Amino acid sequence: MRLAAAGLNPIDWKIADGMFGDAMPASFPLVLGSDGAGEVLAIGSGVRRFTIGDAVFGQFQRPAQGGGSYGELALADEDRIAHAARSVTYASSAALPTAGMTAYNLVEETRVGEGRRVLIVGATGGVGTFATQLAAGRGAEVIATARPAKAELMRTLGAAETVDHTAGSVADQVLAAHPDGVDVLIDMTGGPEDFAKMTRTVRDGGIAVSLIGSADADELTEHNLRGFNFVNRPSPQLLEILAGHVDAGRLTVLVGREVPLEEAPEALAASRTGRAQGKTVLAL
Numbered sequence: 170m171r172l173a174a175a176g177l178n179p180i181d182w183k184i185a186d187g188m189f190g191d192a193m194p195a196s197f198p199l200v201l202g203s204d205g206a207g208e209v210l211a212i213g214s215g216v217r218r219f220t221i222g223d224a225v226f227g228q229f230q231r232p233a234q235g236g237g238s239y240g241e242l243a244l245a246d247e248d249r250i251a252h253a254a255r256s257v258t259y260a261s262s263a264a265l266p267t268a269g270m271t272a273y274n275l276v277e278e279t280r281v282g283e284g285r286r287v288l289i290v291g292a293t294g295g296v297g298t299f300a301t302q303l304a305a306g307r308g309a310e311v312i313a314t315a316r317p318a319k320a321e322l323m324r325t326l327g328a329a330e331t332v333d334h335t336a337g338s339v340a341d342q343v344l345a346a347h348p349d350g351v352d353v354l355i356d357m358t359g360g361p362e363d364f365a366k367m368t369r370t371v372r373d374g375g376i377a378v379s380l381i382g383s384a385d386a387d388e389l390t391e392h393n394l395r396g397f398n399f400v401n402r403p404s405p406q407l408l409e410i411l412a413g414h415v416d417a418g419r420l421t422v423l424v425g426r427e428v429p430l431e432e433a434p435e436a437l438a439a440s441r442t443g444r445a446q447g448k449t450v451l452a453l
């Protein structure tokens with residue numbers, strides 16, 4: 170692949186920090202970067218779905234081989250890429266794979282839809298902006314966390330309401346407005362203690378999901394809740410669905426920043442603060 174853009178995700182700096190340990194062995198030198206988009210430059214003999222010159226997007230991180238998307242040239246596994254949406258730039262396509270597939274699987278696995286109220290904590294981030302759109306698109310009532318400056322944007326994306334996570338307890342604010350609670354909690358930011366507090370917002374029998382491993386299944390059962398620590402299951406079919414949503418105008422990709430590859434270290438540092446504004450894309 171000749172990549173035109175790489176999309177930055179928090180998992181990139183988590184890999185750099187060695188956070189996954191033996192679960193994700195790496196070869197060095199290691200090129201960082203899961204997500205990317207660009208053009209097929211050459212294909213292996215068994216490749217059937219792509220031909221030279223195709224515009225594609227997907228996931229490129231192969232820590233065991235040392236490969237990733239933060240570079241002009243990358244190797245791709247056929248089953249980790251798909252044809253890119255026709256209506257958007259490579260930068261937007263590069264911002265879509267990991268966060269988009271995560272959001273799609275989240276709304277599927279929590280059965281978010283018509284008549285369900287869902288609280289998304291971390292809604293203004295990469296995963297959250299996609300999850301808000303996909304959940305609202307299925308008819309769910311979305312309550313999204315957002316600072317005041319982002320509230321209007323989140324409503325444009327389909328949120329019925331926003332809660333300012335900088336203005337006191339999110340759980341208290343949600344329960345004040347909805348004493349009967351929410352059906353589904355999707356939490357991207359809370360550690361175990363904060364996640365446990367946030368589950369107070371979920372009605373009896375509801376679902377609580379953590380994206381960062383904070384859910385304790387036994388504790389959830391004790392409180393008559395269902396829940397799990399989310400693990401993403403990427404697939405080329407999912408990439409195709411997302412590209413289709415983008416082309417149909419059902420999914421907007423919000424690229425917050427586009428920076429040259431040389432600025433990757435600074436962009437990773439910004440992501441590490443948890444305050445990245447929209448998706449960051451590296452121009453290659």
Ligand SMILES: NC(=O)c1ccc[n+]([C@@H]2O[C@H](COP(=O)([O-])OP(=O)(O)OC[C@H]3O[C@@H](n4cnc5c(N)ncnc54)[C@H](OP(=O)(O)O)[C@@H]3O)[C@@H](O)[C@H]2O)c1
Nearest residue numbers: 179271291293294295296314334357380399400401444445
């Ligand atoms: N388990 C999995 O398979 C999986 C898959 C994908 C992602 N993840 C993880 O999910 C997390 C989110 O990923 P992402 O790509 O969406 O990150 P991101 O784009 O960096 O977004 C982070 C967002 O969280 C918001 N935020 C930070 N602290 C908050 C708080 N206390 N309350 C409410 N919102 C808060 C930030 O908004 P403000 O700046 O306005 O506070 C920012 O918009 C990361 O830790 C990532 O590693 C896990």
